[in-house]
Amino acid sequence: MADRPGAVLVLTNPYDVTADLVLRRLADRRVPVVRIDPGADLHTGASLSAHYGTGGQRGTLRTASRTLDLTDVRSVWVRRPSPYDPPPDMAEHDGKFAAAQSFWGTGGILASLPGAHYVNHPWRIRDAEYKPAQLSAASRSGFLVPATAITTDPDEAREFCAGQPGGAVYKPLWDSRYRDSHGTAQQIWVCGVDPAEITDAVSLCPHLFQARVPKVFDVRVTAVGDHLFGVRVESPDLDWRHRQDLMTCTPIEIPEAVARSVTAYLDELGLVYGAFDFAVTADGAWYFFECNANGQWAWQPAETTAAIADALADQLQKGPDT
Structure with a gap:
């Protein structure tokens, strides 16, 4: 090299x-x-x-x-x-x-x-952490994106969630530190939403609601430059991160159309590395959820983890393009 x-x-x-x-x-x-x-x-x-x-x-x-x-x-x-x-x-x-x-x-x-x-460049990482920017870039890059509403209007939130035939979910816009009334640290997972349970507290800060994708499994695609590594994630939970000891991961081929969209997304946001999360439906449609510009990757199968480590070492060794 x-x-x-x-x-x-x-x-x-x-x-x-x-x-x-x-x-x-x-x-x-x-x-x-x-x-x-x-x-x-x-x-x-x-x-x-x-x-x-x-x-x-x-x-x-x-x-x-x-x-x-x-x-x-x-x-x-x-x-x-x-x-x-x-x-x-x-x-x-x-x-x-x-x-x-x-x-x-x-x-x-x-x-x-x-x-x-x-x-990645730290400023590009920060720019790419905004969920609205991710969803906007994903749409322009050709990904399938679930219907999503980010709102501080409780009535709009109820109307949006009630209008999703397969139901809706709530996702935090950022993995913010949160402690309950006893001071215990809490993790906020993706969860289903009943429109009748949405309160006026939505008006206190922006909330992200999204159409629930009828997925049969999840996929993590780790991109390092033009090298893509995909794993199929099977989990009993809506959010597979919740109980990772119950999930299973196996390598999976990435459709060419998805690979092209990954490249377009990285190019638009100026990223070299990205950890993409998708949901795949019974008819084979891949829906974009998010891309973490600094996501973890060593939890994947040993052969995938080793390949990602090699690709990152290659990137760091080569230095800037001339």
């Missing part, structure tokens, strides 16, 4: 065992790697500096074991870095200020490395 020299910069937390699968492959290929969790490590001894001027830019990242010239980065893998939280023991208002400066300063430096290949 003809690739640009330089290091691969991996932005992720220290507990990310999924990243280790790719890093081992890069190590076997003798590709230099620098791994850092900028939201945490810069509070514990690591340092980052950048200089800008008429002649261009330069900078240095120092960790406990590495010193990296920021002009010598071939690729950046934005995996699962920690949030830019304030340093420990800092006063509340000072901490908020420091966290914001880190987000815009550190985040801005690491998102603006000259000539680096991003998988």
Whole structure:
């Protein structure tokens, strides 16, 4: 493989065992790697500096074991870095200020490395996380998209859900942190909706309601560049993520029309990587649910996981297209 020299910069937390699968492959290929969790490590001894001027830019990242010239980065893998939280023991208002400066300063430096290949670029990840943007791009890309309403109007919500012949479901617009009245963390799963149970509380924030797809199984398609990996997901639950110990996954062929739409979607949103979720009906129709621009993938069958790790290592090793 003809690739640009330089290091691969991996932005992720220290507990990310999924990243280790790719890093081992890069190590076997003798590709230099620098791994850092900028939201945490810069509070514990690591340092980052950048200089800008008429002649261009330069900078240095120092960790406990590495010193990296920021002009010598071939690729950046934005995996699962920690949030830019304030340093420990800092006063509340000072901490908020420091966290914001880190987000815009550190985040801005690491998102603006000259000539680096991003998988994915953090700004593209953020743009692609908006559900309305996903649904809009999916429709333009040629996917089948279930009828969907995002509304703060309770009457419109009831009317929409009552008008779906096969029923409707509710989905959160974002995987927000949520705790019940006892302070216990809760996960909000996709769930069925009875129009009669929709209350005026819908007016407090946008809610996403969607026609229930009469699926016979789900599919996860993991895209790495122009390489696509599909698995059929069988689960007793409406939301297969709910009890993953009960689901089964087997590789599946991806129809050409779906593959073309995946490519169009990635191109429109400027993504190299995407984890797509579909529902497949008895007549073979694939309905788009969402695309996670930073979705997990190591839970899939061993052969699929290995192939995805190889494809990601290839992307990071090659660097930017010339």
